[in-house]
Amino acid sequence: MNDEATTPSDEQEAIDPVTLEILRNQLESVATEMGHVLIRGAYSPNIKERQDCSTALFDASGRMVAQAEHIPVHLGAMPDAVDVVLQKDPKPGDVFIVNDPFAGGTHLPDITLVSTIAPNDEVIGYAVSRAHHADVGGSSPGSMPPGAKEIYEEGFRLPAVRLVDGGEPNAAVHDLIRANVRTPDEREADLRAQRAANERAEERIGELLEEHGSTLLDAFDAVIEYSRERVETELDALPDGTYRAQDILEGDGVTDADIPITVAVTIDGASVSVDFAGTADQVAGNLNAPLSVAKSAVYFVVRAITDPEIPPNHGCYEPVSVSAPAGSVLNPDAPAAVVGGNVETSQRVMDVTLAALATAVPDRVPAGGQGTMNNLIIGDRAGEFTYYETIGGGFGARPGKDGMDGVQVGMTNTLNTPVEAMETEYPLRVERYALRPSSGGDGRYRGGLGLERTVTVETDATVSLLTERRRTAPDGIDGGKDGATGENLVDGEPVPAKASVDVEAGSTISVRTPGGGGHGDPAERDPEAKERDRQDGKVDNQ
Numbered sequence: 001m002n003d004e005a006t007t008p009s010d011e012q013e014a015i016d017p018v019t020l021e022i023l024r025n026q027l028e029s030v031a032t033e034m035g036h037v038l039i040r041g042a043y044s045p046n047i048k049e050r051q052d053c054s055t056a057l058f059d060a061s062g063r064m065v066a067q068a069e070h071i072p073v074h075l076g077a078m079p080d081a082v083d084v085v086l087q088k089d090p091k092p093g094d095v096f097i098v099n100d101p102f103a104g105g106t107h108l109p110d111i112t113l114v115s116t117i118a119p120n121d122e123v124i125g126y127a128v129s130r131a132h133h134a135d136v137g138g139s140s141p142g143s144m145p146p147g148a149k150e151i152y153e154e155g156f157r158l159p160a161v162r163l164v165d166g167g168e169p170n171a172a173v174h175d176l177i178r179a180n181v182r183t184p185d186e187r188e189a190d191l192r193a194q195r196a197a198n199e200r201a202e203e204r205i206g207e208l209l210e211e212h213g214s215t216l217l218d219a220f221d222a223v224i225e226y227s228r229e230r231v232e233t234e235l236d237a238l239p240d241g242t243y244r245a246q247d248i249l250e251g252d253g254v255t256d257a258d259i260p261i262t263v264a265v266t267i268d269g270a271s272v273s274v275d276f277a278g279t280a281d282q283v284a285g286n287l288n289a290p291l292s293v294a295k296s297a298v299y300f301v302v303r304a305i306t307d308p309e310i311p312p313n314h315g316c317y318e319p320v321s322v323s324a325p326a327g328s329v330l331n332p333d334a335p336a337a338v339v340g341g342n343v344e345t346s347q348r349v350m351d352v353t354l355a356a357l358a359t360a361v362p363d364r365v366p367a368g369g370q371g372t373m374n375n376l377i378i379g380d381r382a383g384e385f386t387y388y389e390t391i392g393g394g395f396g397a398r399p400g401k402d403g404m405d406g407v408q409v410g411m412t413n414t415l416n417t418p419v420e421a422m423e424t425e426y427p428l429r430v431e432r433y434a435l436r437p438s439s440g441g442d443g444r445y446r447g448g449l450g451l452e453r454t455v456t457v458e459t460d461a462t463v464s465l466l467t468e469r470r471r472t473a474p475d476g477i478d479g480g481k482d483g484a485t486g487e488n489l490v491d492g493e494p495v496p497a498k499a500s501v502d503v504e505a506g507s508t509i510s511v512r513t514p515g516g517g518g519h520g521d522p523a524e525r526d527p528e529a530k531e532r533d534r535q536d537g538k539v540d541n542q
Contacts, residue, residue, distance in 0.1 A: 041193030053131035063314035076296025092118035093167035115198035119206030127201035141379025182383030227315030232270035252285025253498035288332035289341025297349035367396030367517030368474030369409035394448035394516030403448030403516035443480030443518025480518030
């Protein structure tokens with residue numbers, strides 16, 4: 001890093017700590033309010049109930065200034081989308097839409113809107129919202145076909161184009177989107193909610209600009225510098241060295257062959273480099289992940305092992321470099337299928353990076369979590385409905401605590417779809433939704449429990465599953481036992497981890513999610529904790 005990047009400017013020094021803290025909180029509150037507007041305004045349950053969306057603010061040069069605490073895999077990859085928009089000569093009143101994974105996106109269902117913030121007709125920043133849309137076309141309802149071999153099978157693909165041009169909606173782009181999805185009214189409504197979120201950001205930033213004047217723009221630099229310095233201080237306190245690990249993905253939906261993910265994490269003073277040399281070449285199926293997704297996972301890990309109170313922005317990423325060989329599963333060439341890379345490969349990148357760092361910071365790394373998002377998609381080909389859900393599971397036990405039961409782990413941070421909302425919105429009936437006893441690995445601290453969700457489909461439909469950890473268990477650590485693997489069933493019969501099945505009305509779908517690994521020798525578990533486990537039904541027997 002050069003001296004210019006590390007030396008605060010005179011303007012930054014002019015912002016006293018109290019003012020900087022006020023401005024930082026105001027900027028973060030704008031990003032958070034964007035998220036509230038998006039969630040309240042959305043139509044699809046995937047956004048309004050599960051909150052599968054993220055919002056953030058960027059400065060005029062494309063650096064993230066503030067984010068809402070939403071979806072890790074969204075947020076770490078957002079800067080790539082803004083970088084692409086910056087090449088399009090954005091002007092006041094412009095709103096760009098992008099979902100192309102090879103040009104700023106992650107996977108096709110995640111649609112990003114990048115709006116200029118220009119309260120006085122001069123672009124001073126960007127408001128960005130990213131939301132997972134329940135259908136964007138492609139070969140199967142929900143746009144996550146497990147057997148896809150090319151991105152063309154996964155839905156419509158948009159490079160960064162103007163959805164709104166100088167304040168005027170681009171009707172041609174709207175028409176293009178509506179013509180290529182199964183649920184066009186729902187897509188239109190969700191895009192309106194994203195636009196409203198971005199517009200709220202411009203309104204709020206305009207108010208802050210009136211209140212603080214040019215100090216607000218100075219604060220963009222200052223909050224980034226503040227976060228960078230704090231992250232560098234944290235990294236500098238870690239032991240220097242190169243730490244290695246390897247893990248696998250369980251097939252790509254085309255074959256069941258293991259897909260190795262290999263990492264070398266090098267800590268050198270106040271910087272960290274993460275190299276995925278040795279990782280598998282890109283695969284025929286859809287577990288390829290754009291490099292932006294791999295970077296998201298690494299950024300999340302760095303945030304997890306450093307002080308969580310550090311404001312999340314571009315400064316947190318500056319001391320971190322990430323590389324993966326071109327043409328690998330973590331840096332694929334077009335037209336590779338990638339829809340599973342965002343949801344499943346990102347989880348394994350997080351797992352393997354944490355595993356590498358367990359040697360360096362054993363007191364900060366938990367046992368293996370469920371390692372999958374357990375993607376369940378149910379829809380009809382006529383376009384009447386598309387249901388999408390990621391299902392929680394076990395969080396790995398921590399050095400001084402049990403793991404959490406039935407939660408989203410790692411790169412996702414969504415809620416579940418409430419049973420009432422699910423049964424109201426879709427021709428689905430929830431038969432069972434419960435924790436899986438004894439699915440958490442035993443240890444001095446017990447791994448979190450997985451879940452079982454069983455759903456009856458009340459109409460003919462297509463069911464797609466993109467899941468992991470069905471044959472390789474989440475690892476225990478320091479003598480702890482592994483968590484239980486997951487399982488997928490259709491009408492009581494096992495189906496592969498990655499599968500697409502046409503079912504008739506009355507069929508049942510069961511997803512049993514993995515538990516978390518245990519931490520420490522099970523013989524050292526507190527007897528009172530064992531008794532509580534038994535009384536709470538968290539173990540089949542004790």
